[in-house]
Amino acid sequence: MRDIQNIVILTGAGVSAESGVATFRGPGGLWEGHRVEDVCTPKALERQPELVHRFYDERRAKLSTVRPNAAHEALARLDAEWTGGLLLVTQNVDDLHERAGSTRMLHMHGELKSALCAACGMRRPWDAALPPICPTCQAPTLRPDIVFFGEMPYQMDAIEAALANADLFVSIGTSGAVYPAAGFVRTARHYGAQTLELNLDPSEGSIWFDDSRMGPAGTLVPAWVEEVLRG
Numbered sequence: 001m002r003d004i005q006n007i008v009i010l011t012g013a014g015v016s017a018e019s020g021v022a023t024f025r026g027p028g029g030l031w032e033g034h035r036v037e038d039v040c041t042p043k044a045l046e047r048q049p050e051l052v053h054r055f056y057d058e059r060r061a062k063l064s065t066v067r068p069n070a071a072h073e074a075l076a077r078l079d080a081e082w083t084g085g086l087l088l089v090t091q092n093v094d095d096l097h098e099r100a101g102s103t104r105m106l107h108m109h110g111e112l113k114s115a116l117c118a119a120c121g122m123r124r125p126w127d128a129a130l131p132p133i134c135p136t137c138q139a140p141t142l143r144p145d146i147v148f149f150g151e152m153p154y155q156m157d158a159i160e161a162a163l164a165n166a167d168l169f170v171s172i173g174t175s176g177a178v179y180p181a182a183g184f185v186r187t188a189r190h191y192g193a194q195t196l197e198l199n200l201d202p203s204e205g206s207i208w209f210d211d212s213r214m215g216p217a218g219t220l221v222p223a224w225v226e227e228v229l230r231g
Contacts (some may be wrong), residue, residue: 006085014173056144068100071217074225076101108153114145176205
C-alpha cells in the first residue's frame with residue numbers, strides 16, 4: 001500500500017443489498033415485482049408514466065426505512081482518513097453512502113432523491129412523491145433523475161480521468177454485467193492500476209482482477225479498509 005496514492009472504488013447493488021435495498025437481478029429477472037423494461041427505460045416512461053412515477057415514488061419512500069451498513073460506514077471512514085486521492089463511484093441510486101459520511105463520490109446512474117425536467121434541464125433535490133409538472137417551466141416532463149437503460153451514465157469524463165490516474169481500482173458488490181461500469185477494471189488495468197474485487201460471488205468480470213475476495217460486503221469491506229489504512 002506504500003505505492004498506492006490514488007484509489008477509485010466502484011460500488012454496486014451488493015453493497016446496499018445488506019441494508020435491505022432491492023437489487024435489479026432478483027428471481028425471474030423482476031425488480032420489486034416489475035420487469036426492468038417496464039419501469040427503467042425511456043420507452044417505459046413514455047408509455048406508462050404513471051407506473052414509472054409510482055414505482056420510483058415507492059422506492060424513494062422506502063429509503064427512510066433502511067440504514068447504512070458496515071460496508072457504507074467503512075468506505076466513509078476511508079474517505080475521511082485516506083490522505084491520497086479517492087473517488088467513490090456508485091451505481092446505486094440510494095443515498096446510503098452519503099448518510100454514512102462519504103463525500104468524495106458521484107452517482108453515475110443518478111439519484112432517487114433528485115428530480116430532473118426533460119424539457120428545461122432543471123435538476124433539484126426531491127424527497128416526496130414526484131408530480132409530472134416541472135415547477136420551473138411548467139412542462140409535463142418532470143421525471144426521476146435516474147439513468148434509464150439505454151441512456152448515458154453521468155460524469156463519465158470525470159470517471160475516465162480518475163481511472164487514468166488510479167493506482168488501485170476496487171469493485172465492490174457488482175455483477176460485472178452492466179456497461180460501461182463493467183469495463184472500468186480493464187480501463188484501470190490499461191493505465192497500470194492494481195485491481196481488486198470484493199463480491200459475494202464471482203462476477204462476470206472476475207477474470208480481469210488481480211485479486212478477488214468473496215464474501216458479504218459488510219465483512220469484506222471493513223477488513224479491507226482496515227488493511228489499507230494500516231498501510
